[in-house]
Amino acid sequence: MTVLEARTLNKSFGALRASDGVSLDLRAGEIHAVIGPNGAGKSTFIAQLCGSLTPDSGTVHLLGEDVTALPVPARARRGLARTFQISALAMEDTVLANALLGAMGAGGTPWRFFAPVRRDQTLRDRAEAALARVGLADRAHVRTADLSHGQRRQLEVAVALTLGPKAFVMDEPMAGLGADGSKAMTGLLDGLRVEAPILLVEHDMDAVFALADRISVLVAGRLVATGTTAAIRADANVRRAYLGEDA
Amino acid sequence: MREGAVNAVLLAGLVAFPIWAQAADEPFLITLATRAVILALAAVGLNIALGWGGMVSLGHAAFFGIGGYAMGILAFHAQTYAPLMEWPFVIEGTKSMPVIWLVAVVASALAALGIGLLSLRTTGVYFIMITLAFGQMLYYFTISWTAYGGEDGMSIYVRNGFPGLNTLVPVEFYGLCLAILLLVLALNAALVRAPFGLALNAARQSPERVRTVGIDPGRLQLAAFVLSGAITGLAGALFADLNRFVSPSMLSWQMSGELIVFVILGGTARLFGPVAGAILFVALEHLLGGVSDYWHVFLGALLLLVVLFARGGLVGFLAGRVR
Amino acid sequence: MTATLLAEQILNGLQFGVMLFLMAAGLTLVFGVMGLINLAHGSLYMIGAFAAAAVAGATGSFLLALAAAMSAAAAAGALVERFVIRRLYDRDHLDQVLATFALILVFSEGTRWLFGSFPLHLDIPPALKGPVTLPGGIEYPRYRLALIAIGLAVAAGLGLLIARTRLGIRIRAGENDREMIAALGVDISTLYTVVFALGAALAGLAGALVGAIQSVQVGMGEPVLILAFVVIVIGGIGSIRGALVGALLVGLTDTLGGIFLPRFFGLFLDPSSAANVGASLASMAIYILMAVVLVWRPTGLYGARA
Numbered sequence: 001m002t003v004l005e006a007r008t009l010n011k012s013f014g015a016l017r018a019s020d021g022v023s024l025d026l027r028a029g030e031i032h033a034v035i036g037p038n039g040a041g042k043s044t045f046i047a048q049l050c051g052s053l054t055p056d057s058g059t060v061h062l063l064g065e066d067v068t069a070l071p072v073p074a075r076a077r078r079g080l081a082r083t084f085q086i087s088a089l090a091m092e093d094t095v096l097a098n099a100l101l102g103a104m105g106a107g108g109t110p111w112r113f114f115a116p117v118r119r120d121q122t123l124r125d126r127a128e129a130a131l132a133r134v135g136l137a138d139r140a141h142v143r144t145a146d147l148s149h150g151q152r153r154q155l156e157v158a159v160a161l162t163l164g165p166k167a168f169v170m171d172e173p174m175a176g177l178g179a180d181g182s183k184a185m186t187g188l189l190d191g192l193r194v195e196a197p198i199l200l201v202e203h204d205m206d207a208v209f210a211l212a213d214r215i216s217v218l219v220a221g222r223l224v225a226t227g228t229t230a231a232i233r234a235d236a237n238v239r240r241a242y243l244g245e246d247a
Numbered sequence: 248m249r250e251g252a253v254n255a256v257l258l259a260g261l262v263a264f265p266i267w268a269q270a271a272d273e274p275f276l277i278t279l280a281t282r283a284v285i286l287a288l289a290a291v292g293l294n295i296a297l298g299w300g301g302m303v304s305l306g307h308a309a310f311f312g313i314g315g316y317a318m319g320i321l322a323f324h325a326q327t328y329a330p331l332m333e334w335p336f337v338i339e340g341t342k343s344m345p346v347i348w349l350v351a352v353v354a355s356a357l358a359a360l361g362i363g364l365l366s367l368r369t370t371g372v373y374f375i376m377i378t379l380a381f382g383q384m385l386y387y388f389t390i391s392w393t394a395y396g397g398e399d400g401m402s403i404y405v406r407n408g409f410p411g412l413n414t415l416v417p418v419e420f421y422g423l424c425l426a427i428l429l430l431v432l433a434l435n436a437a438l439v440r441a442p443f444g445l446a447l448n449a450a451r452q453s454p455e456r457v458r459t460v461g462i463d464p465g466r467l468q469l470a471a472f473v474l475s476g477a478i479t480g481l482a483g484a485l486f487a488d489l490n491r492f493v494s495p496s497m498l499s500w501q502m503s504g505e506l507i508v509f510v511i512l513g514g515t516a517r518l519f520g521p522v523a524g525a526i527l528f529v530a531l532e533h534l535l536g537g538v539s540d541y542w543h544v545f546l547g548a549l550l551l552l553v554v555l556f557a558r559g560g561l562v563g564f565l566a567g568r569v570r
Numbered sequence: 571m572t573a574t575l576l577a578e579q580i581l582n583g584l585q586f587g588v589m590l591f592l593m594a595a596g597l598t599l600v601f602g603v604m605g606l607i608n609l610a611h612g613s614l615y616m617i618g619a620f621a622a623a624a625v626a627g628a629t630g631s632f633l634l635a636l637a638a639a640m641s642a643a644a645a646a647g648a649l650v651e652r653f654v655i656r657r658l659y660d661r662d663h664l665d666q667v668l669a670t671f672a673l674i675l676v677f678s679e680g681t682r683w684l685f686g687s688f689p690l691h692l693d694i695p696p697a698l699k700g701p702v703t704l705p706g707g708i709e710y711p712r713y714r715l716a717l718i719a720i721g722l723a724v725a726a727g728l729g730l731l732i733a734r735t736r737l738g739i740r741i742r743a744g745e746n747d748r749e750m751i752a753a754l755g756v757d758i759s760t761l762y763t764v765v766f767a768l769g770a771a772l773a774g775l776a777g778a779l780v781g782a783i784q785s786v787q788v789g790m791g792e793p794v795l796i797l798a799f800v801v802i803v804i805g806g807i808g809s810i811r812g813a814l815v816g817a818l819l820v821g822l823t824d825t826l827g828g829i830f831l832p833r834f835f836g837l838f839l840d841p842s843s844a845a846n847v848g849a850s851l852a853s854m855a856i857y858i859l860m861a862v863v864l865v866w867r868p869t870g871l872y873g874a875r876a
Contacts, residue, residue, distance in 0.1 A: 105460030
C-alpha cells in the first residue's frame with residue numbers, strides 16, 4: 001500500500017531546476033532511502049513533501065489524499081512526521097517539554113490555558129513512551145541544550161514518534177553522529193519501519209545500505225534510478241552519476 | 248536565592264508596604280505604590296507577548312491608552328449625562344469600574360487582534376517597527392479626536408466606583424489594584440504551565456518545530472498578543488482612574504519603551520520580572536527625581552549597564568540563571 | 571482647489587520626503603550592514619540641530635552651522651558606536667531596542683541639561699529667504715526649494731558612493747556576508763564605525779536643515795525617527811533606493827492627505843465633522859499606507875524576499 005506519494009514534482013528557483021519531474025512513493029512497512037550528491041535537490045524535495053515549499057507543478061498524496069495545497073501543520077496533523085537535519089528543538093525547555101509538544105500537536109490540544117500540561121496523563125504517557133522508545137527516558141528533565149548531539153538526534157525522532165505518524169520523513173538523522181551513535185540510530189530506525197514507513201534522506205551509505213528496502217537516487221533535481229538495494233548497487237547509471245569509481 | 252524566594256519577598260513587600268505607609272500616615276506613598284502596581288500589571292501583560300511569545304512590541308502603549316480612553320469616555324458620558332450613542336440603541340456612560348474594565352479589556356483585545364493580524368505577517372525588526380507605527384497611528388488619532396479632549400486629554404471629577412469599596416481612599420484603591428495584579432499573575436502562572444504556554448514557549452524558540460507537530464505558531468502568537476493587549480488595556484483603565492485623567496501621552500511611544508524597560512529591568516519571561524521592574528522604576532523615579540530634574544540621564548545610564556552587563560534583569564540577578 | 575495649491579503641496583510633500591530620506595538612509599544602512607535597530611538615530615538628528623543653532627548663534631554663518639551639525643552628529647555617532655553600539659551587534663533586537671532607548675534618555679536629558687528646556691532658534695540664511703517664483707506663477711519659499719535640491723543631491727551622492735566607491739563596495743559586501751568581508755582583509759570594526767558615523771552625519775544634516783523651519787528643541791528627533799521607521803518598513807529594510815521611494819511616498823501622503831482628506835469628506839459631511847474626520851484620517855494616513863504595503867509585501871517594496 002502506498003502511504004506517501006510524490007507525482008512529477010517540479011520546482012525551480014530562477015534558472016535552477018531543483019526538482020525536475022520527481023515521482024516517488026513510500027509503501028507501508030518499508031524504508032525508502034533517497035540519496036544523491038550535495039545540491040541534488042534533496043532538501044527541496046523534502047520541503048515539498050512536508051509543505052514548507054509549494055511545487056510549481058505536480059502533487060503530493062498522503063494516504064491517497066491530495067495534500068499539495070496544505071501547509072505544514074495540516075500535513076503533520078494527518079500523520080506526516082518530519083525530523084530535521086539540524087535539530088529544530090526548543091533548546092531552553094526540557095526534553096520532556098519537547099516530547100509533550102509533539103503529543104499536544106498530535107492530540108490537537110495546544111488551546112488549553114489553565115490545566116497544567118504536566119498533569120495531563122494522556123499527554124505524559126504519550127511523551128514518555130516516545131522518549132523511552134528512543135532511549136531518553138532517564139534524560140526527560142534535562143534541558144535540551146544540555147543534551148549531547150546524538151541525544152538531540154534521538155529526541156528529534158522521539159518528537160516525531162509522539163505524533164503517532166503514518167509516515168516519517170527523516171532528513172539525515174545520522175548527520176554528525178559517531179560510529180556508535182550511527183549504529184544505535186540504525187537500530188532504532190530499523191525497528192520503526194513496522195510502525196510507519198520511513199522516507200530516509202541520508203549521506204551515510206553504510207546506514208542506507210543496511211536499512212533501506214528501496215533506494216532512489218536524485219541527481220541535479222532528477223531521479224536517475226529507483227530500486228532495491230541490490231539493483232541500485234548494480235545500476236550503471238548510478239555508479240557513473242553518483243557513486244563514482246569507488247563503488 | 249531561588250526565583251520562588253524572590254517572588255515571595257516581592258509579594259510580602261507589596262502587601263506590607265501600604266500597611267506601613269498607612270501607619271506612618273503617608274498617603275502619597277500609597278498612591279506611588281498604586282502607580283507601581285498598575286504599571287506592573289501593564290508590564291505583566293507585555294511580558295506575555297515579549298517574554299514568552301518573543302514578540303518585541305514597541306506599541307503596547309496603544310493598548311494601555313485604549314484602556315485609559317475606555318475609562319475616560321464612559322466616565323465622561325456618565326458625568327455629563329449625555330448618552331454615548333442613541334441609535335440603534337442607547338448606550339449610557341458609566342462610573343462602575345467592573346463595567347469599565349470589561350469595556351477596556353474587550354476594546355484593547357480587539358485592537359490587539361487587528362494590529363496583531365497585520366504585524367505578525369512580519370518578524371524581527373519589521374515587527375518592532377510596525378507595532379511602533381500602529382502605536383503612533385492611534386496616538387495621533389487621539390490627538391486629533393477633539394470630541395474627547397484632543398491633545399489636552401480629559402479629566403474625570405470623581406474616581407469611578409467599585410461595589411463595597413470607597414475607591415477614593417488610597418489604601419482601598421491600592422488593595423483593589425493589587426488584587427487584580429495578583430489575579431492576573433495567577434492566571435499568568437497557570438498559562439505558562441498549560442499546554443498553550445508550553446506551545447507558545449516552543450514557538451518562540453523554534454517555530455519550525457511547532458509547525459511540524461501540527462500546530463500553527465502564528466495563531467499561538469496572535470492569541471498571546473491579544474491576551475497581552477487585553478491585560479495592558481485593563482491596566483490602562485486603572486491608570487486613568489488613578490490619575491482621574493486620560494490623555495494621548497498614555498499612548499506615546501515613550502510609554503511603550505518604558506513598558507519594555509520594566510520587563511527587561513525585572514527580567515524577561517519571569518513571572519514577577521515585570522513587577523520587580525515596575526517597582527524599581529517607580530522607586531528610582533521617586534528617589535532620583537527628588538535629587539535631580541535630569542534623572543532620566545541616570546536611568547538611561549543604569550539601563551545601559553543592565554543591558555550590556557546584567558542580562559536576566561533584577562530577578563535574574565537575584566535568582567540566578569535558571570529557567 | 572487650484573492647480574497652484576496642488577503644486578505647492580506636492581513641493582511641500584517632496585521637501586518633507588527628502589528630509590525623511592536623510593534620516594531613513596542612515597537607519598537603513600546601519601540595519602543593512604550591521605543588523606542593528608537604532609532608536610537613538612533621532613538623538614543624532616537633535617544633536618545636529620543643536621550644534622547648528624549654537625554655531626549659527628556664535629558665528630552667524632549658516633554654512634559653518636551645517637558643517638558643525640554634520641561633524642557633531644558624526645562625532646557623537648562614532649563615539650556611541652565605539653563604546654556602546656559595538657557591543658550590541660551580536661545581541662538580539664530586544665537588547666538593541668532597550669540599549670538605544672536608554673541612549674535616547676541620556677542624550678535628551680543631557681541636552682536639556684546643557685541647553686535648557688526652551689527651544690533654540692535657527693535662522694534661515696539671508697540668501698535663501700523669501701519666495702521664488704516658479705514657472706506657472708507659483709510662489710514658493712526659496713529655502714524649502716533648496717532643501718529639496720540638497721536632499722536629492724545627497725540621495726544621488728549616496729547612490730554613487732554605494733555603487734562606485736571602495737567604501738560602497740565594502741558596505742555592499744558587509745550586507746551580504748560579514749565573514750567574507752573580514753576574510754578580504756577589510757578592517758570590519760572601522761568599517762562599522764564609518765558607516766555609523768556616515769548615517770549620523772546625514773541625520774545631523776537633516777536636523778540642522780529642518781531646525782531652521784521648525785524649532786530646535788529636546789525631543790524633536792523622535793517623531794521624525796518614527797516616520798523614518800515607517801519609511802524603511804515601506805521601502806524595505808537595508809535598501810537605499812527603497813528608503814528614497816518610501817520617504818517620498820510618506821512625505822507626499824502626509825502632506826496631500828492633510829489637504830485633501832478634509833475636502834474629500836466635505837463632499838458628503840457637514841463642514842465641522844468633515845474637518846474632524848478628515849484631520850483624524852490625515853494624521854493616520856501614512857500608517858494606513860504602511861499597513862497596505864505590508865499586507866501586499868511583508869518585506870517592503872524593495873526588501874529581500876524571505
